[in-house]
Amino acid sequence: MIPTFKYHPDPIKTGAFERGEPCRCQCCEMLTDVRYSFPFYVAADVDCLCPECISNGKAAQKFNGEFQDPENAGKVSDPAKLDELIHRTPGYGSWQDPYWIAHCDDYCAFIGYVGWSDIEDMGIAEEIEETYDIGINMFDLDFIKENLQNNGSVQGYLFKCLHCGKHLLYVDCD
Numbered sequence: 001m002i003p004t005f006k007y008h009p010d011p012i013k014t015g016a017f018e019r020g021e022p023c024r025c026q027c028c029e030m031l032t033d034v035r036y037s038f039p040f041y042v043a044a045d046v047d048c049l050c051p052e053c054i055s056n057g058k059a060a061q062k063f064n065g066e067f068q069d070p071e072n073a074g075k076v077s078d079p080a081k082l083d084e085l086i087h088r089t090p091g092y093g094s095w096q097d098p099y100w101i102a103h104c105d106d107y108c109a110f111i112g113y114v115g116w117s118d119i120e121d122m123g124i125a126e127e128i129e130e131t132y133d134i135g136i137n138m139f140d141l142d143f144i145k146e147n148l149q150n151n152g153s154v155q156g157y158l159f160k161c162l163h164c165g166k167h168l169l170y171v172d173c174d
Contacts, residue, residue, distance in 0.1 A: 002017065002034065002051045003051055003052060003055035003056075004055075005054075005055065005088075005089050005090060006084065006089070006109070006162070007084070007085055007089045007100070007107050007108070007109055007110060008089050008090050008091075008092070008109065008110050009109050009110075009111075010111075010112070011051070011090045012034075013112060014092055014110065014112050014113070015037060015038070015092075015093065016036065016037060016038050016090035016091065016092060016093075017034050017035065017036055017037065017051055017090065018034070018035060018037045019033055019034050020033060020035065021033070023035055023047075023048035024048060025048055025049055025050040025053055026046050026047070026048050026049060026063075027049055027050070027053035027058050027059045027062050027063070028050060028052070028053050028058065030050060032048070032050040032051075034050065034051055035047075035048050035049060035050065036048075036049040036050075036051070036054060036090060037093075038067075038090060038091045038092060038093050039067070039091050039093070039098070040059070040063070040065050040066075040067060040091075041065055041066045041067070041069060042063045042064065042065030042066075043063075043064070043065075044063050044065075046059075046063055046065070051090075054067065054088060054089075054090055055088055056088070057087050057088045060086070060087035060088065061087070066086040066087065067085075067086060067087070067088075067089055067090055067091045068085050068086045068089065068091050068098065068100050069086075069097055069098075070082060070085075070086050072097050072098060072099045072100065073085060073086070073099065073100040073102065073107065074099075074100065074101050074102025074103070074107065074136075075102060076102050076105050076106055076107065077105055078105070078106075081106055081107055082107075084107075085100060085107050092110050092157065094155065094157060094172055095155055095172045095173055095174045096172045096173075098157070098170075099136060099157075099170050099172075100159075101136070101159045101168045101170055103131075103159075103161040103163070103164070103166065103168055104161050104162070104163035104164050106161075106162055106163060107162075108159035108160055108161050108162065108168055109159060109160050109161075109162055110157065110158075110159055111158040111159060111160050111167075112157075112158055113150050113151070113155060113156065113157060113158070114148070114150055114156040114157070114158045114169075115148050115149040115150035115151075115152060115155075115156060116144065116145050116146075116147075116148040116149070116156070117149075117150075118150055118156075118158075119148075119156070119158075119169070122167075124167045127166060127167050128167060128168075128169050129141060130166075131166050131167065131168045131169070132144070132168075132169060133168070136170060137169070137170065137171045139154070139171055139173075144156075144169075144171055148171060153173050153174045154171060154172075154173045155171065155172060155173065155174075156169055156170070156171050157169070157170040157171070157172075
């Protein structure tokens with residue numbers, strides 16, 4: 001069973017963890033068939049981490065690493081929230097450096113990868129239009145509506161605020 005991650009509620013669905021051949025977690029040395037598959041900013045060569053060692057912070061501590069670049073995250077007033085995000089939350093894969101959105105003075109939950117048609121199918125297009133922040137995205141909304149495709153050259157990353165429930169979008173391209 002995978003631990004609960006406040007800011008990444010479904011890391012199997014998003015691909016942050018993959019199931020496969022058992023490997024020995026380089027942190028706790030236990031065998032695991034679920035391994036972390038996204039960025040871990042660390043000097044050492046680490047290719048097998050179990051979900052538990054990420055969740056309890058031991059992997060970040062042992063290897064002096066981060067799962068999210070703190071410079072690529074929104075600003076919040078509580079340093080403990082940033083600590084949880086960068087040391088105990090699995091990251092996500094992106095074309096460029098991933099950006100983690102903050103809203104209501106907390107980090108949002110990463111929901112998954114989307115194109116504009118996915119946003120429309122979810123019935124949240126109007127909400128995304130209202131919350132869209134060109135300051136972090138650098139693309140105007142008309143360009144996004146026209147070009148955003150899941151697994152395309154212009155990729156969307158959907159977040160949801162843990163407090164007000166609003167959906168927010170980060171976008172990058174190859």
